[in-house]
Amino acid sequence: MAHVIKTQEDYLAVYKQSIENPETFWAGVAEGFTWKKKWDKVVEWNFNEAEAKWFTGGKLNITENCIDRHLATKANQTALIWEPNKPTDEARKITYQQLHDEVCKVGNMLKAHGVKKGDRVCIYMPMVPEAAYAILGCARIGAVHSVVFAGFSAGSLSDRINDSGCKIVLTTDGAYRGDKTINLKAIVDEALQRSPGVVKVIVSAHLQSKPAMQQGRDFSWEEEMSKVPAQCEAEEMDAEDLLFILYTSGSTGKPKGMVHTTAGYMVYTNYTFKTAFQYREGQVYWCTADVGWVTGHSYILYGPLSAGATSVMFEGIPSWPDWGRFWQAIERHKVNIFYTAPTAIRSLQQAPLSFIEKYDLSSLQVLGSVGEPINEEAWNWYNEHIGRNNCPIIDTWWQTETGGFMISPIANVTKLKPAFASFPLPGVQPAIMNEAGEELTGNNVEGRLTIKFPWPAMARTIYGDHQRFKDTYFSTFPGKYFTGDGSKRDDEGYYRITGRVDDIIIVSGHNLGTAEIENAINEHSSVVESAVVGYPHDIKGQAVYAFVICYEMPKEADKLRAEIKEMVSKIIGPIAKPDKIQFVSGLPKTRSGKIMRRILRKVAEGETSNLGDTTTLLDPNIVEEIKAGAIK
Numbered sequence: 001m002a003h004v005i006k007t008q009e010d011y012l013a014v015y016k017q018s019i020e021n022p023e024t025f026w027a028g029v030a031e032g033f034t035w036k037k038k039w040d041k042v043v044e045w046n047f048n049e050a051e052a053k054w055f056t057g058g059k060l061n062i063t064e065n066c067i068d069r070h071l072a073t074k075a076n077q078t079a080l081i082w083e084p085n086k087p088t089d090e091a092r093k094i095t096y097q098q099l100h101d102e103v104c105k106v107g108n109m110l111k112a113h114g115v116k117k118g119d120r121v122c123i124y125m126p127m128v129p130e131a132a133y134a135i136l137g138c139a140r141i142g143a144v145h146s147v148v149f150a151g152f153s154a155g156s157l158s159d160r161i162n163d164s165g166c167k168i169v170l171t172t173d174g175a176y177r178g179d180k181t182i183n184l185k186a187i188v189d190e191a192l193q194r195s196p197g198v199v200k201v202i203v204s205a206h207l208q209s210k211p212a213m214q215q216g217r218d219f220s221w222e223e224e225m226s227k228v229p230a231q232c233e234a235e236e237m238d239a240e241d242l243l244f245i246l247y248t249s250g251s252t253g254k255p256k257g258m259v260h261t262t263a264g265y266m267v268y269t270n271y272t273f274k275t276a277f278q279y280r281e282g283q284v285y286w287c288t289a290d291v292g293w294v295t296g297h298s299y300i301l302y303g304p305l306s307a308g309a310t311s312v313m314f315e316g317i318p319s320w321p322d323w324g325r326f327w328q329a330i331e332r333h334k335v336n337i338f339y340t341a342p343t344a345i346r347s348l349q350q351a352p353l354s355f356i357e358k359y360d361l362s363s364l365q366v367l368g369s370v371g372e373p374i375n376e377e378a379w380n381w382y383n384e385h386i387g388r389n390n391c392p393i394i395d396t397w398w399q400t401e402t403g404g405f406m407i408s409p410i411a412n413v414t415k416l417k418p419a420f421a422s423f424p425l426p427g428v429q430p431a432i433m434n435e436a437g438e439e440l441t442g443n444n445v446e447g448r449l450t451i452k453f454p455w456p457a458m459a460r461t462i463y464g465d466h467q468r469f470k471d472t473y474f475s476t477f478p479g480k481y482f483t484g485d486g487s488k489r490d491d492e493g494y495y496r497i498t499g500r501v502d503d504i505i506i507v508s509g510h511n512l513g514t515a516e517i518e519n520a521i522n523e524h525s526s527v528v529e530s531a532v533v534g535y536p537h538d539i540k541g542q543a544v545y546a547f548v549i550c551y552e553m554p555k556e557a558d559k560l561r562a563e564i565k566e567m568v569s570k571i572i573g574p575i576a577k578p579d580k581i582q583f584v585s586g587l588p589k590t591r592s593g594k595i596m597r598r599i600l601r602k603v604a605e606g607e608t609s610n611l612g613d614t615t616t617l618l619d620p621n622i623v624e625e626i627k628a629g630a631i632k
């Protein structure tokens with residue numbers, strides 16, 4: 001086993017091999033899977049055309065690799081542990097055999113409803129086992145899943161359904177969120193008024209709330225599942241056949257449907273899961289993300305399951321019924337690897353330590369972090385109170401677009417530095433660029449983070465819009481993939497991600513495009529124009545600050561603020577609601593009409609003295625007004 005990494009020297013040797021001879025390296029990794037036919041060529045690529053293909057000619061089905069191949073030895077091992085919203089309800093343990101049967105049934109159910117290979121299926125579900133069956137059931141028959149996070153509004157759901165051309169939606173009647181319930185079926189009904197292409201909806205009765213069902217369109221998941229057998233042959237897929245579409249926010253308006261394909265994604269999520277966490281047989285692993293995000297796709301389902309791990313799916317939230325919820329579940333399921341987001345850590349940090357001390361966390365061996373740069377304070381708290389100074393913190397930098405971890409420490413191998421994602425994983429070739437487009441070689445540099453060689457799980461395109469894919473990711477630095485992030489490389493070669501350098505803000509770990517929020521605000525009939533920026537927030541990491549111009553200065557400002565928040569919540573979802581709204585009579589624009597966001601960012605950050613050069617502004621006086629009215 002040439003790839004085993006036990007020490008930093010091993011890492012360096014494997015890394016060197018992986019970049020000197022990527023084809024040999026990745027062929028070696030790919031050997032370990034079940035192929036219906038081996039690949040002809042490991043990688044073919046041309047970044048000038050934003051193209052990359054992996055394992056071409058290979059034939060496989062990812063569910064055989066995530067499920068069937070484990071059955072000989074692990075049929076009765078738990079594949080998924082489902083921890084329900086309410087801690088007094090019973091957790092469910094789903095074995096690999098049961099997972100196999102449910103996934104096959106979903107495959108058969110979809111076929112019975114006319115779904116064929118290549119069709120897109122929208123999944124709008126909370127964190128229930130059925131969501132996992134739905135995702136893998138699509139993959140079983142070669143249908144392309146498009147999961148939409150169940151916190152998105154009807155409008156966002158409808159946009160995503162229409163963009164990917166889904167004809168069927170899988171959902172539940174509703175979701176629990178702490179002590180609240182959300183009627184998902186009603187949201188789907190509303191979305192479908194604008195999505196006439198959807199002809200079938202299959203609804204799982206999670207809340208047993210008996211929602212209105214439209215005759216001929218809506219079907220009961222439980223009834224349909226009871227009609228089909230638990231055997232479904234895995235469709236033979238080409239290595240480059242689409243596995244899924246997942247939307248992520250863009251700097252301009254519309255969300256981007258990132259396309260991931262089969263073989264490269266499988267090989268990479270498996271390899272990075274095992275490598276970064278140094279996963280060992282028998283460990284219980286818990287990633288607290290939602291399956292509606294890429295973290296849920298890659299590191300609740302595909303990575304861990306393809307590795308034969310036991311993966312925890314948690315329906316609830318960390319604060320309900322109290323702040324001990326995560327720790328209670330870690331004790332209950334003897335979790336060994338725990339992977340969460342800095343925003344969760346920061347909110348948990350606010351609660352008294354007694355919520356932690358009540359529980360036995362001694363099963364923990366490895367901790368992980370993802371979603372945004374983790375600040376040192378949160379890192380230290382996580383290390384001391386959760387890891388008890390005894391668990392490495394694996395700060396994984398990656399993106400929806402990258403499919404899997406890119407820059408990350410390796411558990412018990414990499415010497416850690418708080419707040420540093422540290423080193424590129426094998427096969428990953430980062431390059432830090434300056435604004436002139438030159439690569440900054442050597443250490444002690446800071447600039448924009450790009451990747452100069454393909455990796456197997458990279459997104460292949462934006463669904464239906466390859467030109468946008470090329471423009472967004474491959475044109476800023478020709479020949480390189482541009483991440484949209486800034487990064488430093490310190491004197492020892494460690495990478496530290498400094499945050500987005502584009503118009504995307506990360507609020508509680510969720511990517512939001514400022515343009516998308518502005519468009520939603522502008523829908524309000526009193527609003528002429530708006531500009532949104534992020535500002536630092538103790539718990540959320542970043543929060544949303546909106547500068548809004550109305551037809552006339554509002555008399556009842558708070559009422560209008562509430563209406564605007566409601567508007568954004570309805571159009572995008574509650575996660576995008578502005579935290580602060582300042583009404584202004586104008587925005588700082590240059591003579592060419594471009595908003596100087598730099599100034600707005602400073603005001604939002606509470607900085608009023610040093611705003612830099614404002615001489616190119618059309619009306620420099622507006623800056624004084626904005627400063628004076630800044631919301632603290």
Ligand code: WT7
Nearest residue numbers: 295370371372373395396397398399400497511
């Ligand atoms: C953006 C991608 C990757 C899964 C979850 C988010 C930021 C993510 C880190 C990290 C610093 C991070 C970046 C990236 N980000 N992880 N460990 N350290 N920043 O996926 O929604 O596509 O967001 O999240 O800015 O570009 P995503």
